[in-house]
Each structure stands twice: as C-alpha cells, then as structure tokens.
Amino acid sequence: MKEIAMTVIVNGDKHDLTVPPHETLIECLRDRLGLLGVKKSCDVQVCGTCTVLLDDRPVSACTVLAFEARGRSVRTIEGLARGDDLHPVQEAFVEHGALQCGFCTPGMIMATVALINENPRPTADEVKHYMRGNICRCTGYKRILEAILDASRRMSGASAGNGR
Amino acid sequence: MAADRLTVVGRAVPRLDARDKVTGAARYVSDLALPGLAHARVWRSPVPHARIIETLTERAAAAPGVLAVCAAADLPVKRLYFGPAYRDQPILAHEVIRYAGEPVVAVVADTERHAQAALALVDVRYEELPAATSAEQALAGNASLIHPEIERAGHFRDLSGLRPIPGTNVCQHYAYQRGDLAHALEDADLVVEGVYRYPALSHHALEPHCVVARVDGDGLTVWATTQHPFPVRRELADVFDLPLAAVQVVVPLIGGAFGGKCYTKTEPLAAALAARVRRPVRLALSMEENARTITRHAVSVVIKTAVTRDGTLLARECDVVLDTGAYADIGPRVATKAGYRAPGPYRIPTLRIDAKCVYTNNVPAGAYRGYGVPQVTWAGESQMDVIAERLGLDPLALRLKNLLKRGEEYVAGDTPIDGDLAEGLEQTARAVGWTAPLARGRGRGLACAMKDGGGTHSTSTAIVRINADGSVDVLAGSVEAGQGIRTALAQITAETLGVPFASVVVAAPDTSVTPYDWGTSASRSTTIMGLAVQEAARDAREQVLILAATLLDAEASMLTIRDGAIAHGDRAMTVAEVISGHYGLVGGEVTGVGSFVPGKSSGSLGGATVFWESGMGAAEVDVDRETGAIELLKYISAADVGQAINPRECAAQDEGAAMQGIGPALFEARVNDAGQLVNPGLIDYRVPAFTDLPPTLETVLIENADGPGPFGAKGVGESGTFCVAPAIGSALTQATGVRLTELPMTPERVWRALRDAERGSLPPTLK
Numbered sequence: 001m002k003e004i005a006m007t008v009i010v011n012g013d014k015h016d017l018t019v020p021p022h023e024t025l026i027e028c029l030r031d032r033l034g035l036l037g038v039k040k041s042c043d044v045q046v047c048g049t050c051t052v053l054l055d056d057r058p059v060s061a062c063t064v065l066a067f068e069a070r071g072r073s074v075r076t077i078e079g080l081a082r083g084d085d086l087h088p089v090q091e092a093f094v095e096h097g098a099l100q101c102g103f104c105t106p107g108m109i110m111a112t113v114a115l116i117n118e119n120p121r122p123t124a125d126e127v128k129h130y131m132r133g134n135i136c137r138c139t140g141y142k143r144i145l146e147a148i149l150d151a152s153r154r155m156s157g158a159s160a161g162n163g164r
Numbered sequence: 165m166a167a168d169r170l171t172v173v174g175r176a177v178p179r180l181d182a183r184d185k186v187t188g189a190a191r192y193v194s195d196l197a198l199p200g201l202a203h204a205r206v207w208r209s210p211v212p213h214a215r216i217i218e219t220l221t222e223r224a225a226a227a228p229g230v231l232a233v234c235a236a237a238d239l240p241v242k243r244l245y246f247g248p249a250y251r252d253q254p255i256l257a258h259e260v261i262r263y264a265g266e267p268v269v270a271v272v273a274d275t276e277r278h279a280q281a282a283l284a285l286v287d288v289r290y291e292e293l294p295a296a297t298s299a300e301q302a303l304a305g306n307a308s309l310i311h312p313e314i315e316r317a318g319h320f321r322d323l324s325g326l327r328p329i330p331g332t333n334v335c336q337h338y339a340y341q342r343g344d345l346a347h348a349l350e351d352a353d354l355v356v357e358g359v360y361r362y363p364a365l366s367h368h369a370l371e372p373h374c375v376v377a378r379v380d381g382d383g384l385t386v387w388a389t390t391q392h393p394f395p396v397r398r399e400l401a402d403v404f405d406l407p408l409a410a411v412q413v414v415v416p417l418i419g420g421a422f423g424g425k426c427y428t429k430t431e432p433l434a435a436a437l438a439a440r441v442r443r444p445v446r447l448a449l450s451m452e453e454n455a456r457t458i459t460r461h462a463v464s465v466v467i468k469t470a471v472t473r474d475g476t477l478l479a480r481e482c483d484v485v486l487d488t489g490a491y492a493d494i495g496p497r498v499a500t501k502a503g504y505r506a507p508g509p510y511r512i513p514t515l516r517i518d519a520k521c522v523y524t525n526n527v528p529a530g531a532y533r534g535y536g537v538p539q540v541t542w543a544g545e546s547q548m549d550v551i552a553e554r555l556g557l558d559p560l561a562l563r564l565k566n567l568l569k570r571g572e573e574y575v576a577g578d579t580p581i582d583g584d585l586a587e588g589l590e591q592t593a594r595a596v597g598w599t600a601p602l603a604r605g606r607g608r609g610l611a612c613a614m615k616d617g618g619g620t621h622s623t624s625t626a627i628v629r630i631n632a633d634g635s636v637d638v639l640a641g642s643v644e645a646g647q648g649i650r651t652a653l654a655q656i657t658a659e660t661l662g663v664p665f666a667s668v669v670v671a672a673p674d675t676s677v678t679p680y681d682w683g684t685s686a687s688r689s690t691t692i693m694g695l696a697v698q699e700a701a702r703d704a705r706e707q708v709l710i711l712a713a714t715l716l717d718a719e720a721s722m723l724t725i726r727d728g729a730i731a732h733g734d735r736a737m738t739v740a741e742v743i744s745g746h747y748g749l750v751g752g753e754v755t756g757v758g759s760f761v762p763g764k765s766s767g768s769l770g771g772a773t774v775f776w777e778s779g780m781g782a783a784e785v786d787v788d789r790e791t792g793a794i795e796l797l798k799y800i801s802a803a804d805v806g807q808a809i810n811p812r813e814c815a816a817q818d819e820g821a822a823m824q825g826i827g828p829a830l831f832e833a834r835v836n837d838a839g840q841l842v843n844p845g846l847i848d849y850r851v852p853a854f855t856d857l858p859p860t861l862e863t864v865l866i867e868n869a870d871g872p873g874p875f876g877a878k879g880v881g882e883s884g885t886f887c888v889a890p891a892i893g894s895a896l897t898q899a900t901g902v903r904l905t906e907l908p909m910t911p912e913r914v915w916r917a918l919r920d921a922e923r924g925s926l927p928p929t930l931k
Contacts (some may be wrong), residue, residue: 037188039202039419041370042451046846049370058198063535077188090186094178097812100820101646102185104372109186131854137370137420138646139859140823143816 008072010035011079019066025059026050027073028066028077037077037106047132051107051114054074077106080113092151093144098161100138108134112148120156124149168323173659173875176812177652180670181417181644184694192417193373194391194448200378202231204447205279207269207286208456213295213310216259216268216288224271226284229278230640231441234270239436242405245261248395248427250314250335253491253528255403255432262289262310263525264839265456269530272437272445295525296721298485299464299840302333302524309333309489310523316617319398326496327796329520332762335488336496336521338503342573343514348479353468356550360426360543362889363833364462364487367532367843368851372420373454375434383410385828385881386436389418391425391643392683396576397675399428400435404527409507412676421645422824423531423696427494427684430748432771435717452844459834461486465506465543468681469550470514473560479514484540486529493530494523502536508544509574509585509614509778510566518777525839531685533821534885535602537615538828542907545611545890549897558594559894563612564711570870578616579773581791583878585612588780595800595864596782604899605789606797609894610782611887617879618774619686625679626696628657632751634728634740641673641681641698642689648813650688653697655809656874660701662725664737679757686798687777688881690809694874695728695835701757708739713872724750773873778804779883780864781822781889785838787899791913794830796856799888802864806878818863819885826854829889831908 002082010033016125019028029035038061041049047061052061053075054068069129080087086094087111099105102121108131115122115130122130127148184190221233236244236258244258245251257268269286273279289530296302296310310333316326328335349355376387384404390396391411398409418425434447449457466483484502488495503519552559568584570575589612596608627639638657642649650670658665669676681693705725713720716732723730729738737745743752763772784798801822806816831850835842843849863884869876889907897903902917 034189035188039370040194041191041419041848044845044847046453047370077186081187086183086186093186094182097176097179097182097816098817099179099185099646100648101370102181102190103192103646104415105185106188109653125672128854128857129173135370135851135853137368137422137824137851138820139816140817140819140852140861141820141854142823143860145854145857 004059004067006067011075013099021065021067023066024062025066025069026061027109028063034074037080039103039106049104049107051110051134052115053110053122056114056117058111077109080109088154089151092147092154095141096147096150097135098143098147099141104134104136107137108144112151116152116155121152170659170705170875172655172665174807174810174811176810177651177655177665179648180654181650186881190417190550190819191558192371192419193376194371195388196376196387198376198378198444200443202272202274202441202443202445203276203279204270204272204434204445204930205276205283206267206453207283207288209257209266209268210292211261211292214261214290215293216257216261216290218289219269220287221269224282227282227285229274230272230282232437233270233282234437234440235268238440241403242815243403244430245435246399246403246432247317247492248319248494249317249326249496251317252314254309255436259391261615262923263527265389265527266490267433267843270433270437270443285872287668292830294837296333296515297836298527299522299524302522302585307333310549311526311845317540318446319395321661323497333523334520335492335523336499339501339517340503340515341802346515346518347480347512348470351605353473353553354551355468355470356547356554356694357468358550359546360465360467360546362463363537363543363828363907364529364848365460365532365828365832366834366838367422367424367845368451368849369420369422369456371423372430372449372450372451373425373457375431375442376446377434377438379442385412385414386415386431387414388431389413389425391421391641391645391685392427393641393673393675394680395683396428396431396570400431401786403432404435412674415643415673418643418645422533423685424454426531429457439510453847455841455844456527458493459489459527459529461495461529461539463502463539465540466887467543467626469547471555473555475557475565477510477566478506480512481516481538484519486521487524487526489526489528491528492521494624495526495529498531504617506544507535508541508566509612511568511572526836530721533824534882535615536802537613537688537886538825538889541611541613541886542889545613545887546893546905549609549894560589560598560610562590569611570835580772582776582870583778584868585614585778588778588802588804589767590801591864592780592782592802592868595862596784596798598782605899606784606786606812607895607897607899609891611890611894611897612780613886614778615775615882616693617777618687618688619682621762622682622691622692623687623761624681626693626698626700627679627931628700628756630696630704630708630743630754632740632743634663634667634738634751636661636668638668638670638697639678640670640693640725641678642693643684645674645684647817651813652690652809652867653857654692656694656698656922658700660698661705667728687746687881690877691873691879693869694877695760696758698874700756700758704754704756707756708742712737712742713746723741733832738772775878777879777883778873781887781891783895785892785895786901787896787914789900789918792911792918794892794894794909794914796826796858799858800862800864802866803879803880803883804866806873806880807867807869807876808865809877811865814865815863817881818884821881822888823901825885825888826856828907829892829909831910833908868890868900
C-alpha cells in the first residue's frame, strides 16, 4: 500500500506527514498527533463528537481520510483557547453549565464556532437545526442552546479582535 | 446549618471539570495509552441460540500482527462465569451461545486494525437451537430453559434472597400482597384494567465501554468505564482467584453512563487477554457493540385498579414482566424494584404485585436511569388518567386526593415519605398552566412518581486529607460520569471544613487508593457519599482545631475554621500554619475518615429506603391529525432535591433526564427481529437530538432541606425520566381523545389510533 506524503496545518502548526491512504483524520489527529480532545463515539458521522474544522468548515474526523486534509488547515478543540484565555464559546459553555460528561463538548464547541462563523447571530431555531448533527446524551441541550446564543451575542458585540 | 449561612453549598459554583472539558484536556478511559499496549476485538455470535461445535482459530492466529486468538477454553482464568446477581455469564461463550451478539472469540493484535482484520478469519461452527426472543416465548410451557442451573453470586446482601422459579426461565420472582383483594374489588364503584408495554432501549452513552488491563507481578490493574469500581474489583478477584488487594480498578472521567456502565461488563475479558499475552490490552467497544452488551428491560405491565366513585383508590394489582435477556446482569434487582414501585406514590390499602424477571435469548438487560420506574410509571400513571376520565374527575385532583403525605408509610416498616408530593405536583401543574384555556388540537397531561432512592444496603466511605499547604484532597470512590459528583463533594467538603472551594481537589476512584464505595448509581452519591465525605471533613476539622487549640493556647471547642483560617482573640493562624506548626516542619497532614453504614428496617425490600426520590412532569402538546405527529411544546419537570448542593447542576441533571425520557415517549426503541437487533447504532437508533428540545423545557427544584443527606440534600438525576411518557400520553388523549398503551408514541401509532377512533372502533382501554 503506497503511503501518501502530505503537509497539513493543525492548530496553526505545520506538520509533514506520511500516511497510509486508509488512515482517517481522527486516527491521524488522535494517534499520530496526540490531539485526544477529538473524541470518537459513533464512528459513522452521526453523533458529531469528533467534529473538527477543515478550512473553517465542520467535518466529522471519523469519516474524512487523513490525506483529504493535504495542504489544508485543521482546527481542533486544542487550538481554540489562547494560552489561559478561553475562546468566547468555551467561556459561554462553562458559564451556562452547558456540559456534563463532556464527551460531546469538544465537537459541540467546534460546531458552534463554525455556526457563528457562518451566521454570527443565529436564532434559537437556526441553532437547533445547525447543531442537529451533534448529539448530547446528558444535558438535554437547553443549556447548550443558551451558551451558543450567549456566545454569539458576545462575539458580535465584542471588538473585531475577539471574534477569532 | 441554616441555608442562609451556607457559603459554598447551595451555590452554582462552576464545575471542577468544566475547564478541562471545554479545552479538550479532559482524559477518559478511551484516551489512555500504555507502553506495549495491544488491542483486542471480539467475534460475536450472529445467531441468538446455538450449540458451539468447533472454534477454528488457526487462520486468524497467523494473520499479521496477531498476538493471540482466544475462545473460552483459552482464557487463563479460575472462573469463567461472572455476574452481580447470578454467576451465569461466561467471559466468552462456552459450549452454548445464548444471544445474537454474544462474544465468542477474542483476537489480540498489535493494532486495532490488525485485530479487526483477523476477526474475519475466525471460523465458529455451531448448530442453531430454537430461540425464545421475547418474554412471552420464554414463559411459554414448551420453552426450553436458557439456564438449567444458576448459581447465586453472593456479592450483594439484598440479592441473597433471590427467588427464581425452578423449571422455568424466571430468574427472580417478586411478590407482595396486602389487604383483602376480593373484598376491595367488590366494594369498588369502578375497576379499570389495562396492559401497557415499554420497549427495550439502548443507553448510548457517548463514550462506548472501554477497558485497559495490565497484569503486573501477582496483581492486576484495570482502567475501566464503570460506575462500580469496587464491585468490579470483587468480580475480577473472583475470576482470577486473587485477594481484593491484588486487583486495582481505576476510573478516570467517563463519557456518560446512565446505568449502562453498572457492574462488570468487559473487564474480565480484557484482563484475561492481558494475562494471556503478558502485555497491556485495550478493549474498546463500538457503539453497535455497546448495544449488544447491555440494554434497558422491555417491560409489560398488566395493571388493574379499583376505586370508589369519588376517586379514592381501594386496590391495585400489578403483574410486571421484564425481559432480562440471556444473562441476568442486575435484572433481578431491577425486577424487584419495578415491582416494589409499581403501585405508584399513592395511598392504596390493598395491593397484589407480581414481578417476574425472565431469561430470553436477547441482549442482557440491566440498570438504566430510573431502574424500572419509567416502565411501571407508564402503566400506572396512564391508568390514573383512564380512571379520571371514567369518573369525570380532574386528573390533578384525582392524584392529589390519593398522594401519600409526608410521614405516611408507602409500605409498613419502610422509611416514611420524606417530602411533600402534593406540593411538587401542584407546582408542576401551575408551571404548565394546567387551568389555562387550550387551543384546538392541543392537550396537557401530568404525572407523578417516586422511587426508593439511594440503593438498598449500600455503603460509602471517604477520606479527607488536609495537606501542609492547606489544600485538601477528597478521596472518594464516586465515579464522575457527568453528573458533577466531584464538584458536589468539593462543595460539601469546603462548607464543612470552612476552607475555600478552590482549595479542594477530588480524586478519581482507584480501588487501591480511595476507600470502599458501593457504586455510583441509584441517585445515591450526593446523599450517601456526601454524608461520608461530610463526616470525614468534620473529623479532619476537629483534629485541626485540637492542634490549633494547643498552638493558640485556647479551648478547641471555642475555635472554628473560616475561609481557611482559625482566629482566637487577636491571633489568627491559617490551616497550613497549624499543620506545619504541629509537625515542626513544612510537611505532614491531617486525615479525616467518614463512612455511611446502612440502616436496618423491616420494609418489604428488607432494607430502609434512604430517601424517596420523587419526580413530577407535565406536558403540553400539539397533535397533527393528518400525520399523527406529536409536537411537544412544553415540558415541566419537578424534582424534590431537599437542599441543592449545586442548584445549576441539579436542574441540569433533571433537564437531561427529562430529555432522555422524551426519546422512548415519542420515537426511541430497539427493534428486535427474532433475536436480531435491527438498529444497533446511532444511524438507525434515534436518540433525542437538538431539534427535539421543546420550545419550553423547565425544571422546578423543590427544596425543603428535608433529605437525609448533607445539609438536607436528597438524590436527583433519575426522577426526570419517570413521568415524561405518561404526561405526554395524557396530553395526547386530551388533544385527540385517543390513548396509546405501547411506547413509543410514533406518528404511525398515533395516526392508526386516530383512524380507528374515527371508524368507531375504540382502542381497548376505552372499551
């Protein structure tokens, strides 16, 4: 099996990798790069726990092949905070108690970042529909919805520098 | 301590694990790696019942990267069978396969991909046997016995009195009777009878079961996604004939549980494989395999209630049948509890209850949030609405008339009711707007339920260590599965000790480090572990004050710790200074110990209920008569928490439970086709999604500080699941006139019921 040489930017860092063609992005991120915040659950692109951003678009890392990220930029939950400063979405999740077991949380937060990127001030219904592919078994979604709406308010109200 | 003097308890402090969970730093069992780690995959039976003729493993063993291929006979164990109630479950199927999906052969390889590839080369030859794939089939006179002999495990005191029915597939029979039934039925103005069905469900916690096992020296270390580290240790000690001290079970954060991670599951297999290959082994199941490991019991309830014209309940008969699958797991206790709780939270002088836990050739069923209550409440509360309708009474008034009052006994000898059920139900009704006018096509319903909370005969122990710098370690065996127990225990510790919340750290359960705990289930930890931790914190505080008294030349009884410091006159010392001062060096520590030992009573369960966990729910729906679709517009859930240690997390527990309850009410069910699970994974099995969040989902917390736990707390977390289905079912009836008796209330079922009603053939319960 011919391995594929590729360059990928992950959380701002450039990596030169050689991957087998069947390697999935989640395997690459977790096993090769040690980014264990990317969670594996359903493994069939239904639950959203492994959501990462590929060139700012949300994808399920379980069903994207690693080489598809060749020459592109990947962002995971590990690349969101700046040092000790949490991203506004992370802050909102903490403040609203929008997490319990936390297993869906990284994917939920990355999908939220993508949502707010596409639609800075979503309505509650728009949030529900955009986030439908991210399953949470613990919280009942209510506090996640509140956190997302609050984060969108904060990010659009804040100066441009904070809307990262 | 009066609630207004509390400084940490009763406040919505941020969870201890929140930051790690939003940054991706939180580590779960499935994130763990060890040097030399090997990976296991499991070959599962494609048929529900078969005799194994031959297991051919040579081709798989020769595949790339494969370290071992094991059938049951190849496992280096002293006992092949395990189980919390009966030792009926083999680590790998031995001679007989009893359900489709049962592990038969395990492959260990250097990578998960190699192990998976080798599975295709395993060849198991078997002869199929007739299968009983429903409780009805397993109870039929001609059914063959799935377990001709069963051995009690002896792990739990309340399970020592299990009563299987010899010569049948019934592995537990719970029966209870009081009063004169014939007389009550004669006296009644109305007798209503119905049959209600609740489907089997998959837990689908987002982190699938995962175990990493390592054999070192004469001992064994297992990192596991379990809610029961100490019972798992006990079962591993049995399997390998080791002393308890030689078995270490460690539980880091786990990604959801809901009962699916109760008791021993794949830990013995992972450990046996690690012993076989002399390398650490990781066994990570897929979601589809999880669904073939454990399920919630499918239950049928035949329920009959006798009432007077004014709505006074005279008698209730409940025949409850639970399909526990091929291995009992904790099913016998679920059956006992389902039976005990079946009459509902009412004053009913005459009762006859019969609950049977039945072996079938289905996936084993065990614990699931609510432990039988959602199933029996679907029956009992739906029937309360039938009674209200037949008597022309308001469903709320009918319930209020019969609800048990504080101090009344549910069953003679058990703990009297410790809360105000009527207050809870009235608050719920107010919150849903019970008496407000309804738009056409809409309906409202409500329901009320309770369970004996805290587990029967359970115990917890805890250690609180105050370190030389004043920081505090809490050693407690409670598992953090998302419910926020570590945060609650830290709040209890900080409040009791008088130290800042930020100075308290709660360790992960580790059976070699944290003292004994019965398990994280039955909504028990905040109350029972909370009491143990509170006692340990008091013990540590007293010791610090005695040391401080010497150093400050004061009476210990005059001193107190506030914000980590002890003041006496114009002098003050921090806790750290007291400890260093006592030891005369920068070091040392003060260690407090606490425990909760269960009480004794003559209740029908053979043990005192620690607290009553009550839950109420009310729903408002809109029904589309063209499609049969029920739209849930509003759901109100009420939980009696005594005193909320952390109000935000209490409410969040209840909301999450209510949302889980929406699943089986409206769309969620396992589809079983002759023993084959048709919808094992999340593609086909629909759990509640973001779009299922109703426009209004509210929780009412009832706080009267009347619980037995720390500061008056009671357990919470299960009750939100109790009432969802009957409340929605009742709302459906009000909106359309039709009543369903089988869950989930899918559009198709509703549409058919509407069509039948239009054709004039009323559904059976209304005849």
